[in-house]
Amino acid sequence: MIFWSLVFAIGAGQAALLALALWRRPVNAQANRVLAGWVALIGVDLAVKAAYFHGPAPELLKAYRLVGLFPFLYGSLFYLYVRALTEARGLDRRDLVHLAGFAVSLLPNLGVFLQDAAQQRAFFEHLRQGGYWPGRPWLDIGLFVYSLSYVIAGLVRVRRYRRGLLQRRSDADRMSLHWIDAMAVSQIVIWCIAVVQWLARIPWIDYPLIYGAVVGWVFVVGYLSLRQVAVAAEPAPASVEEARAEEPAADDPRFPAVEARLAQLMAQEQLYREPALTIGHLAKRSGYPEYLVSAVINRRFEGHFWDYINRQRVEAARACLADPDEARTILDIAYACGYTSKSTFNAAFKRQLGQTPSAYRQRHAGSAASGPA
Template sequence: MMDLLQSALAVLYIIAASQGFFLTLLLYRSKLGDHQANRYLCLLTLLFSLALVDYAADTAGLSEQWPVITTLLWPKEFFYGPLIFLYCIELTRPSPSQLSRRQQLHFLPGLLHIVVTWSLLVLPQDTQQLIIGLDPIVFDGSANSHGLSYSQLVIAWLLDDFETVLAFASIAIYLGLSIWHLKRYSISILNNYSEIEQINLSWLKRLLISLLTIYLLYVVTETLLRGWMEHVLGFSMLLLIYLMGYRGLQQPEIFKARNPSEPVPASSDLQPEPTEETTPAMVVESKYAKSAVDAEMSGQLIREIRQQVEQRKLYLEPQLTLTELAYLLSLPPHYVSQAINEQTGNNFFDFINSYRTQAAQALLLDKEAALTVIEVAMAAGFNSKSAFYTAFKKHAGVTPSQYKKEHLK
């Protein structure tokens, strides 16, 4: 019965690997989405597919007959984290770029892992089996009892517990860094765009959080339980990676439609999140402590900003950006951003959507217009029904339907 289950599991691994190779080919050849970022995603799905082939060989007992399979496919764990992290970096970058020397260092542990592991290929198969753990080794201080040299015993130890701990730590750290980067990016786009539904990458952030959660559970089961739960969690992680790949194909280039001269949200646009010790006012004050715009000038600027936005009804433009507003005012974008932050306590996104909400409120109460909710949303400058409901509830405190019901009694 167990042999049947093992065979079935090996077949499932091969089927999943085939799907992974297909997805890798799609990512490689597709012209959709962010091509540069998808290169990293392509390599990631390829590595996970190769991992499935390795699992299938191990489950079917082929690794014991041909340890070269495990030796060739083993060094991949240290590439998972860097590829996910660099995918997030590239996806939020304003223009495609070559891999910098600093970024190349992310792959150094993986390359070292390859050098150490593939050096075993010159050894006899039974020696490879001992070193890579297919046959258990008791580290009793005696090398001769295993027929291994001391240097080979050291390599065996490095490729066993030591490598496992480092690999677990590497993936967890890079997943954490990726989530942190996306969180900073989310803050940045709120200060620069009035419509973010297509560029907020919330899907990716949720996927990474799920992946990190499942991975931590996998570490626990791998360390303590070691059973079928290990395979269940492993398949869950693979499912999320493949889902990331297919979703990555659909994600449009974030900055493709923007003017090349338009500045990109940078780290300087990011403000620290308020804590128990720091209020929002303190955060804004700290952010602009060295700015050339003083409080008096900031107050004057917000009056000019409001005048332009209200008279020209700029909020009705769904794709309005901070740079476009600054251009109309003949002001540097960071001056406009500072005035909005300091004088209203809002970011650019909420500032513009508050005007859109006011316009929607008027349209909802216009009996002659008799517009549907989605028509009101579009007429007020929103790009989708979901964005409209979210903004309306935030600024009006109720849903559009509740607001209409309360005021048309």
């Protein structure tokens, strides 16, 4: 077990450094402080595991059992992190309800925490002879169901956020929260390992492997969270409901005028070139209410605001790439058309035209070279 003790100690050190970095990071500050607290708890968990696996002793039993119940917090902390990220707000006293699972998990273990030294030694021998902790197996089943429900709730919130983002911002791809998916999938994989270890005794799938995977998760979270971009908070629920109430059920007589105005703003003022263009800004420039502009884009142009702006950008880039006299690089053209990354531009271009920008430019360059002199 010395190997695993070393792995857990490394993970604990990494978690401590990551928690400190996240706490001080100004981007998405409120959410990162929730994540910092979560990672710090994992660091404590791993540190206790490192000490216990290095030299199991009755004196470590209470601390070992306490951190063994921390996973009841991890699912709810994932949900709270996602909520803080998408709403740009920290925790308050009402969020104590999300600690209920952990509080309930403590109840069957109160006897362990109240043991005196002699009782600890006796219980330690009981565990060494193959005995179980209090609450097994129902506590293990409850942990999996409880934590998984919170992860699913967090992913549902992310999906709702993405859908709203596509309706509001032209740079939605920069705030798509794909790192949240990676964090969630990693947690589910860890719990699946735990379930397999619980149901079937496979030699290389054991308890240390579960926390070895947790160490790997800490490094994944560190890499992803420190690279995250600033996330725009979703609008308050009241404003969303008001917008839905205002949106016309049928085509408004002003639709043609709004459609013409949008075409003018795109063709003459080229608003699509603004990387962080929002539906609110476009509505303000058009002179029409936001709900009406949104309805026109959704119904007349058959797509989200993000789709609509992407089509304008790709069409502008296509015209530049087809021009044999255009000397700018593909990346310069992408930036000029409002994109902020080459990968996003390439994906949008290929999705709309069926080929990459470089292939499109080469084809048109070949056509120009083979044309009449």
